Amino acid sequence: MFLRNYWYVAAWDHEVGQEPLARTILDEPVVMYRTGDGSAVAFEDRCCHRHAPLSFGRVTGDNLQCGYHGLVYAPDGTVIGIPGQTRIPPGSKVRTYPLVERWRFLWIWMGDPAQADESEIPELHWHDDPAWTMVSGYLHVGAHYQLLVDNLFDLTHETFLHASTIGNEHVANTPLAKVERDTMDGVRGTALERVARDIPSVTATRWMHGIDPPPFYARSGGFDKTREKVDRWQIIRFEPPSHVWLDVGVALAGSGAPEGDRSRGVTHTVIDALTPETVGSTHYFWTFPRNHQLEDSDLSDYFKKGVDKTFLEDKWMLEGQQRRIDANPDSPFIDINADAGGVAARNIVARLLEEEQRGRAAGELLQA
Numbered sequence: 414m415f416l417r418n419y420w421y422v423a424a425w426d427h428e429v430g431q432e433p434l435a436r437t438i439l440d441e442p443v444v445m446y447r448t449g450d451g452s453a454v455a456f457e458d459r460c461c462h463r464h465a466p467l468s469f470g471r472v473t474g475d476n477l478q479c480g481y482h483g484l485v486y487a488p489d490g491t492v493i494g495i496p497g498q499t500r501i502p503p504g505s506k507v508r509t510y511p512l513v514e515r516w517r518f519l520w521i522w523m524g525d526p527a528q529a530d531e532s533e534i535p536e537l538h539w540h541d542d543p544a545w546t547m548v549s550g551y552l553h554v555g556a557h558y559q560l561l562v563d564n565l566f567d568l569t570h571e572t573f574l575h576a577s578t579i580g581n582e583h584v585a586n587t588p589l590a591k592v593e594r595d596t597m598d599g600v601r602g603t604a605l606e607r608v609a610r611d612i613p614s615v616t617a618t619r620w621m622h623g624i625d626p627p628p629f630y631a632r633s634g635g636f637d638k639t640r641e642k643v644d645r646w647q648i649i650r651f652e653p654p655s656h657v658w659l660d661v662g663v664a665l666a667g668s669g670a671p672e673g674d675r676s677r678g679v680t681h682t683v684i685d686a687l688t689p690e691t692v693g694s695t696h697y698f699w700t701f702p703r704n705h706q707l708e709d710s711d712l713s714d715y716f717k718k719g720v721d722k723t724f725l726e727d728k729w730m731l732e733g734q735q736r737r738i739d740a741n742p743d744s745p746f747i748d749i750n751a752d753a754g755g756v757a758a759r760n761i762v763a764r765l766l767e768e769e770q771r772g773r774a775a776g777e778l779l780q781a
C-alpha cells in the first residue's frame with residue numbers, strides 16, 4: 414500500500430517528449446507524452462479496447478493512438494476516433510493523472526484528482542536558479558522505497574559501504590545529535606529551510622567535530638587531508654510521501670560551522686525523490702546542486718562520478734537486502750540507535766496511510 418494523495422516525481426522533464434514514455438508508478442502502469450504545445454500528460458497505460466499498452470502506440474499531434482487497432486485518445490483520455498466507424502461506444506476513455514512540470518521534474522498525482530493542489534509541490538528552487546548548477550541522475554533500484562529512506566537516514570553505512578568516497582570511521586562512531594519530529598526547527602538556518610514544509614516530517618542531525626576530511630570532501634572543499642581537520646555535519650529530512658532532503662558538508666574545524674558560520678567550508682545539498690514503482694522497486698531521482706565553482710566542469714565530472722559510484726554501491730546493497738526480505742518476508746528487523754530517523758519516517762507513513770484509508774472509506778460510504 415502506498416500514500417496516494419501526494420505529488421510524486423514521475424520523470425525528468427527531458428525524458429518526456431513526442432514518444433510515449435511508459436513508467437509504472439505505485440504499481441500502476443502509466444504512459445506520458447507531450448502534446449503539440451509541449452504540455453505533458455499522463456494516462457493509464459492500458460487501452461480501453463483490448464487493454465494493449467498505450468505506450469506501444471504513437472503520438473499524433475495532441476493525441477495518442479493505440480498501436481494495436483488505432484483508437485485515438487485526446488489529452489483528456491477520451492477516445493475521439495476509431496478506425497472504420499463513427500460511433501464511439503460510451504465509456505471509451507482511460508484514466509488520466511494530474512501532471513505538473515516544475516523544477517525540471519514532472520510531478521504526478523496518483524490519488525483523488527479533486528485533491529491535487531499544486532502548491533504542495535516542494536520548492537526545489539536550486540534546479541532552476543542560475544546561481545546554482547547541479548549534477549543529477551535517475552537510478553532504478555530493485556528495493557522497497559522505505560529501504561531507501563532507511564539508507565538515507567542511517568548514514569553509518571557510509572563507513573562500510575562508501576569508504577572510498579564519503580565514508581570514514583567517524584560516521585559510524587558518532588551518534589545522531591538529535592532526531593526531531595513534525596517541526597521546522599532542525600532545518601532553520603540550513604540549506605533545507607526553503608524546501609522544507611511544515612508538515613509531518615523527521616529531521617535527524619549528526620555533527621562530527623575535528624575529524625579528517627573524507628576523500629570526496631577533501632576534493633570539493635580543497636582541504637589538505639594530511640594536516641587539516643574539519644567539522645562535518647549531516648542534516649537529513651524526510652517528508653511524506655517519500656522525499657528525503659540532505660544538507661551535508663564540512664568546514665575547517667573550529668571555524669564556527671556548528672554555530673552557523675559555514676564560510677570556511679562547503680555545503681552539499683542532496684535531493685532524493687523516491688517514487689515507488691512496485692512494492693519491491695523504486696524510481697530514484699536525485700540531484701546534487703551546488704552554488705560554488707559553477708563553471709568548473711572538472712568538479713562537476715568529479716561529483717557525477719563520485720555520486721554515481723556511491724549510489725551504485727547503495728543499489729547493490731539495497732537489492733541484496735530486498736532479495737533476503739522477499740525470501741523471509743515475515744522476519745522482523747532489529748532496530749539500533751542509528752535507525753531513529755528511518756523508524757520515525759516509517760511511523761509517519763503508517764499513520765498517514767491509515768488516515769488516507771479512513772478518508773477513502775468515509776468517501777465511499779458517502780457515495781453509497
Ligand code: FES
Pocket residue numbers: 460461462463464465479480481482483484
Ligand atoms: S487494444 Fe487499443 S485499439 Fe485495440
Ligand SMILES: [Fe+2]
Pocket residue numbers: 564570571574575723724727
Ligand atoms: Fe549510501
